[in-house]
Amino acid sequence: MKKHNFYAGPSILSQFTVENTAKAILDFNGSGLSIMEISHRSKEFIAVNQETIGLFKELLDIPTGYSVLLLHGGASLQFAMVPLNFLNNKAAYLDTGSWASKAIKEAKLIGEVDIVASSKDKNYSYIPQGWKVPSDADYLHITTNNTIFGTEIKTDLDVPVPLVADMSSDIFSRPLDVSKYGLIYGGAQKNLAPAGVAFVIIKNDLMDKVQKTVPTMLNYKVHAENESMFNTPPCVAIYAALQTLKWYKQKGGLKVIHKENLRKADLLYSEIDRNKIFKSTIPNPDDRSIMNVCFVMEDKYKDQEDAFNSFVSSKGVVGLKGHRSVGGFRASIYNALPYESVEVLVETMQEFEKKY
Amino acid sequence: MKKHNFYAGPSILSQFTVENTAKAILDFNGSGLSIMEISHRSKEFIAVNQETIGLFKELLDIPTGYSVLLLHGGASLQFAMVPLNFLNNKAAYLDTGSWASKAIKEAKLIGEVDIVASSKDKNYSYIPQGWKVPSDADYLHITTNNTIFGTEIKTDLDVPVPLVADMSSDIFSRPLDVSKYGLIYGGAQKNLAPAGVAFVIIKNDLMDKVQKTVPTMLNYKVHAENESMFNTPPCVAIYAALQTLKWYKQKGGLKVIHKENLRKADLLYSEIDRNKIFKSTIPNPDDRSIMNVCFVMEDKYKDQEDAFNSFVSSKGVVGLKGHRSVGGFRASIYNALPYESVEVLVETMQEFEKKY
Numbered sequence: 001m002k003k004h005n006f007y008a009g010p011s012i013l014s015q016f017t018v019e020n021t022a023k024a025i026l027d028f029n030g031s032g033l034s035i036m037e038i039s040h041r042s043k044e045f046i047a048v049n050q051e052t053i054g055l056f057k058e059l060l061d062i063p064t065g066y067s068v069l070l071l072h073g074g075a076s077l078q079f080a081m082v083p084l085n086f087l088n089n090k091a092a093y094l095d096t097g098s099w100a101s102k103a104i105k106e107a108k109l110i111g112e113v114d115i116v117a118s119s120k121d122k123n124y125s126y127i128p129q130g131w132k133v134p135s136d137a138d139y140l141h142i143t144t145n146n147t148i149f150g151t152e153i154k155t156d157l158d159v160p161v162p163l164v165a166d167m168s169s170d171i172f173s174r175p176l177d178v179s180k181y182g183l184i185y186g187g188a189q190k191n192l193a194p195a196g197v198a199f200v201i202i203k204n205d206l207m208d209k210v211q212k213t214v215p216t217m218l219n220y221k222v223h224a225e226n227e228s229m230f231n232t233p234p235c236v237a238i239y240a241a242l243q244t245l246k247w248y249k250q251k252g253g254l255k256v257i258h259k260e261n262l263r264k265a266d267l268l269y270s271e272i273d274r275n276k277i278f279k280s281t282i283p284n285p286d287d288r289s290i291m292n293v294c295f296v297m298e299d300k301y302k303d304q305e306d307a308f309n310s311f312v313s314s315k316g317v318v319g320l321k322g323h324r325s326v327g328g329f330r331a332s333i334y335n336a337l338p339y340e341s342v343e344v345l346v347e348t349m350q351e352f353e354k355k356y
Numbered sequence: 357m358k359k360h361n362f363y364a365g366p367s368i369l370s371q372f373t374v375e376n377t378a379k380a381i382l383d384f385n386g387s388g389l390s391i392m393e394i395s396h397r398s399k400e401f402i403a404v405n406q407e408t409i410g411l412f413k414e415l416l417d418i419p420t421g422y423s424v425l426l427l428h429g430g431a432s433l434q435f436a437m438v439p440l441n442f443l444n445n446k447a448a449y450l451d452t453g454s455w456a457s458k459a460i461k462e463a464k465l466i467g468e469v470d471i472v473a474s475s476k477d478k479n480y481s482y483i484p485q486g487w488k489v490p491s492d493a494d495y496l497h498i499t500t501n502n503t504i505f506g507t508e509i510k511t512d513l514d515v516p517v518p519l520v521a522d523m524s525s526d527i528f529s530r531p532l533d534v535s536k537y538g539l540i541y542g543g544a545q546k547n548l549a550p551a552g553v554a555f556v557i558i559k560n561d562l563m564d565k566v567q568k569t570v571p572t573m574l575n576y577k578v579h580a581e582n583e584s585m586f587n588t589p590p591c592v593a594i595y596a597a598l599q600t601l602k603w604y605k606q607k608g609g610l611k612v613i614h615k616e617n618l619r620k621a622d623l624l625y626s627e628i629d630r631n632k633i634f635k636s637t638i639p640n641p642d643d644r645s646i647m648n649v650c651f652v653m654e655d656k657y658k659d660q661e662d663a664f665n666s667f668v669s670s671k672g673v674v675g676l677k678g679h680r681s682v683g684g685f686r687a688s689i690y691n692a693l694p695y696e697s698v699e700v701l702v703e704t705m706q707e708f709e710k711k712y
Contacts, residue, residue, distance in 0.1 A: 003388040007395045010591060018390045022381040025374060032359040032672075034374045036550035036596065039363045039675060072552070073428040073573060076587035080571035102572075109569055189588055194392035196428070196552040196590030213465055215436035216458075217429060231432035232545055234552030235366060236592055240392065316388075319395060 004341035007319030008147055008292060008332045009169065010189040016250075017193075017243040017336070024239055035239050040232050048239055049228065055245035059254055062178045062201060067224040069200040070238055072217075072231075075099070075168045075187040078198060079106040081218045082141065082164055082183065085210050087111040092137035092161065096153075097124045097146035098325065099166060107141070116140065123326070124149040127287045137161045139182060145170035147190075148323040150280075150294030150330065151287045156180040162206060170291050171199070172248060172335060174258040182206050190291070191335045193241035196234045248335070257335055264333045264342045265290040271346045277301045277308075277353050281326055296328030301356065308352055315348050317341075360697035363675030364503055364648060364688045365525065366545040372606075373549075373599040373692070380595055391595050396588050404595055405584065411601035415610055418534045418557060423580040425556040426594055428573075428587075431455070431524045431543040434554060435462040437574045438497065438520055438539065441566050443467040448493035448517065452509075453480045453502035454681065455522060463497070472496065479682070480505040483643045493517045495538060501526035503546075504679045506636075506650030506686065507643045512536040518562060526647050527555070528604060528691060530614040538562050546647070547691045549597035552590045604691070613691055620689045620698045621646040627702045633657045633709050637682055652684030657712065664708055671704050673697075 005012040024035040029044060038045055049070070056068045071077070079102055083091060090111065093104045095118035107113045114137060117128035124146060133140045139162040145152040147169040154174070157163060162182030169190045178184065183202045189195040200220065207221040216222050222230050251257060269288060272278050272295045281294045297305060305328070312320055322328040333342060361368040380391040385400060394401055405426070412424045427433070435458055439447060446467065449460045451474035463469045470493060473484035480502060489496045495518040501508040503525040510530070513519060518538030525546045534540065539558045545551035556576065563577040572578050578586050607613060625644060628634050628651045637650045653661060661684070668676055678684040689698060 001388070005389055005393055007393065007398075010393055010395060010588065012393050013390065018381060018392065021392070022378045025378040025381060032357070033361055033674070034369065036374065036377070037361055037363065037366055037368050039366060040551065042363075072430060072433065074587045077428065077573045080573055084571070106571060109571060187588060194590075194592045195396065195588040196593055215440070215462060215465060217433045217436055231430045232366065232543060232551040234550075234590060234593070236550045237552055237590070318389070 001316045004315070004317045004344050005319055005337065006317060006331045006333070006341070006345070008323070008330060009187075010195050011319070011332055011334050012336045013193070013240070014244060014247045014336045016247040017240055020243040021236070021240045025236070036236055040229060040235055045235055048235070048242055049233065052238055052242040052245060053228075055242065055249060056199065056201070059172065059245060059248055060176055060178055060201070065204050066178060067202050067204055069202065069220065069223045070228045070233060070241070071198045071200060071223060072234060074195065074198050075166055075185060076102070078166070078185040078200065079103040080110075081220065082139070083107040083110040084212070084214050084218050085220055086138050086162070086206065088138055088211050090114055090134070090137055092116050092133050092140040094128065094131070094140065094142045095120060096127060096143055096151060097149045099146065099148070099168070100143040103141055103143065103166060124151065125282055126284055127151050127153055133159050133161055135160055139164045142166070145289055145291050147292050147332070148325055150282055150289045150292045150326070152289035152291065154290070162203070170289070172254060172257065173261050173291055175254045188237060188241055192244050193237045195237070197237035197241060260339065261290045261333070261335065264337065264339055265293065267339070267342050267346060268293050268331060268333065271349055275349050275353050277304070277356060278349060281328065291332065291334055293331040293333060294322060294326050294328065296322070296326070304356065311352055312345070312348050315344055317345060317348065357672045360671070360673045360700050361675055361693065362673060362687045362689070362697070362701070364679070364686060365543070366551050367675070367688055367690050368692045369549070369596070370600060370603045370692045372603040373596055376599040377592070377596045381592070392592055396585060396591055401591055404591070404598055405589065408594055408598040408601060409584075411598065411605060412555065412557070415528065415601060415604055416532055416534055416557070421560050422534060423558050423560055425558065425576065425579045426584045426589060426597070427554045427556060427579060428590060430551065430554050431522055431541060432458070434522070434541040434556065435459040436466075437576065438495070438541075439463040439466040440568070440570050440574050441576055442494050442518070442562065444494055444567050446470055446490070446493055448472050448489050448496040450484065450487070450496065450498045451476060452483060452499055452507060453505045455502065455504070455524070456499040459497055459499065459522060475507075480507065481638055482640055483507050483509055489515050489517055491516050495520045498522070501645050501647050503648050503688070504681055506638055506645045506648045506682070508645035508647065510646070518559070526645070528610060528613065529617050529647055531610045544593060544597055548600050549593045551593070553593035553597060616695065617646045617689070617691065620693065620695055621649065623695070623698050623702060624649050624687060624689065627705055631705050631709050633660070633712060634705060637684070647688065647690055649687040649689060650678060650682055650684065652678070652682070660712065667708055668701070668704050671700055673701060673704065
C-alpha cells in the first residue's frame with residue numbers, strides 16, 4: 001500500500017531525491033565508488049558542494065554579499081553559534097514556540113536577552129503582533145515556522161537590526177526577500193535532505209562584527225573562508241540536498257512550489273474548518289502554517305482520537321500524531337508531499353465524520 | 357574495472373554497508389518509506405540507534421560505567437567540546453601531527469595547555485617516547501593514529517590522569533582496553549560510516565566533573581541523558597554505521613579484523629622496504645600506522661611521481677596521493693579494504709620497479 005508521509009521531520013523527500021541518492025550510494029556518477037566512500041577533497045565532491053551552493057543562491061535569489069554555508073550540527077547548534085558570534089550587547093528574540101524557546105535558552109547562556117514578545121500565554125497558538133525591537137539589540141531572532149504549534153510568519157519582516165531567522169521547516173516553501181535578513185539558518189530534514197546537514201545564509205559584513213573568541217568550528221567566518229570544507233562535510237546529506245534543489249528547479253522554482261503549498265494548505269484547512277469533528281488549534285487564519293497543520297478533535301469527540309489514528313493508518317497515512325505539547329494531530333505537508341496525499345487525508349476525515 | 361579505494365577518508369566501506377544503506381534509502385525495512393524520511397522518534401529508528409550503541413559496546417568490550425554517544429560535528433567539534441567540558445586547571449596534549457595540533461589550538465582558546473611532547477621537529481615522523489604527564493592536568497589528549505603522517509600509538513597507555521583519545525582513523529582496527537580511557541572520540545568516515553556522525557565513548561563519572569557553563573549542544577551530559585537524541589541525529593550515517601558494525605560482528609570481531617589489518621600492513625610495508633624505488637617516511641617500524649601507510653620515492657626517482665600516479669590509476673587504484681604536508685603516497689588500508697587491493701598495489705609497485 002502506498003504510504004502518505006506526514007512526518008514532521010525527518011520527513012518526506014521527493015522520489016527524485018530518494019532514487020538518485022540510493023543510486024549514488026551504490027555508484028557515484030559511474031565512478032565505481034559510493035558517494036559515501038569518496039574524498040570530500042576529490043574534484044567530484046567539490047563539484048557537488050559548489051553546485052548545491054549555486055542552486056541555493058539561484059532558487060532563493062540570494063543577493064551578492066551573502067555566503068551559503070553547509071554545516072554539521074543541525075539548527076540546534078545554530079542556537080548557540082548565533083549568540084556566540086553576534087551577541088555582544090544584548091539580543092532580541094521573538095518567542096513563538098518550543099524551538100524559539102530553545103534558541104532563547106542558548107542565548108541566555110551567553111549574554112543578555114530581550115524577549116520582544118511571546119505567545120506562550122496561549123500555548124503558542126498565535127504570532128504576536130505590535131512588538132518593537134530595541135534599536136541597540138545586536139540582532140532580532142525569529143523562528144519563521146513553528147513546527148510543533150503550527151504557526152508561521154509568512155512575510156519577510158522589516159526590522160531596524162540584523163534579522164536572524166530559523167527557517168528549518170519552511171525554507172524553500174516560498175520565495176524570500178533574503179536582503180531583509182542578516183542570517184537565515186535551518187536543519188535540512190524538512191524541505192531539503194536527510195538530517196545531518198544545516199544550512200546558513202549569512203550576510204558577509206555580519207561576520208566581520210564578531211568581537212569574541214569563538215571555537216573554530218562555531219565560527220561562521222572560518223566556514224565561509226573554507227567554503228564549508230573546514231572539516232569533512234556530511235557528504236551524503238549534501239548530495240541528497242543537491243537532488244532536492246535540482247528537483248525544485250525542474251518544477252519551476254519557488255513561485256510554483258509556493259502555489260502548490262498554498263493549494264495543499266487550503267484544501268486541508270478548509271476541511272478542518274468544515275468538518276464537525278475537528279478544529280484547528282490556530283484561530284487566526286493569517287497565523288496558520290502552510291507546512292505544519294495542527295488540529296484536534298472537538299471536545300465531544302475527544303475519546304475518538306485512537307479510533308481516528310487507527311482509521312488513518314489503515315489508509316496508509318503515517319506520522320499524523322500531534323506533538324505531545326499540542327496533542328491531537330499534525331499534518332506536515334512539506335514541499336515533497338503530493339497533493340494527492342492531502343486528498344487522501346481529507347477524504348479519510350470526511351469518511352470518519354460520516355461514521356460518527 | 358574494479359576500483360581499489362585507498363582514500364584517507366571518506367574512505368572505503370564494506371559492500372555490506374554500501375548495499376544495505378542503498379536499500380534502506382529506497383525502502384527501510386519494507387516500510388514503504390526511505391530511512392531518510394522517517395522520524396528519529398519512530399520506534400523503528402530508535403531501534404537502529406540502540407542496536408548501533410549496543411554493537412559499539414559489544415565489539416569494543418566497553419565496561420559498564422561508560423556511555424556511547426553518536427553526535428554531529430565530526431572530530432573537529434570534539435576538539436572544542438573536550439576542553440569546554442573538562443579543561444579547568446590545565447590540559448596536557450601530546451603533539452603527534454596535524455590533527456593533534458588542531459586539537460591543541462582549540463584547547464588553547466579555552467585554557468592552559470601543557471604540550472608533553474612533540475614530534476614536529478621531524479615532520480611528525482615518529483611517536484615521542486619518555487614524556488611525562490603533569491599530575492595536576494585535567495586530562496591527557498592523544499591522537500592514536502595520525503592519518504596524514506602515518507604514525508600510530510598501537511597500545512593503550514597507562515597515564516595518571518583521564519586519557520582522552522582521538523581515534524578517528526583507527527577505531528575498530530584492533531581490540532581496545534577501554535578501561536584505560538576517560539574518553540574516546542572520532543569521526544565516522546574511516547572505519548565506520550560516511551562523514552556526518554561522530555562517536556564518543558565516555559566514562560560517566562567524567563561528565564559529573566564539568567564546572568563551567570557549556571552550550572547545550574556541546575555538553576556531553578545532555579547528550580548522554582538524551583541517549584544521543586537531544587536533537588535530530590544524522591540518521592542515515594548512523595544506519596550505515598550499524599551495517600558496518602554488523603559486518604564486523606559477522607567477521608568474528610576485532611581480533612579477526614586486527615589480524616587481517618596486520619597482514620595487509622605487513623605486506624605493504626615489506627614491499628616498501630624491499631623495493632628500491634620507494635621508502636617509508638616512518639623510520640621506526642613500531643611507529644608505523646597499520647591504517648595509513650605513507651611512503652615516498654627515493655630521491656633519485658623523485659621525478660617519477662607523476663608516472664607512478666598514472667601507472668597506479670591504470671590499475672584501478674584511487675586515492676593514493678600523499679597529503680601535501682608529506683608528499684609522495686599514502687595508502688589508507690582501513691578495515692574494509694580487501695587484502696586483494698593491497699596485493700594489486702604491491703604488484704604495481706613491483707612492475708614499476710622493473711620498468712625503471
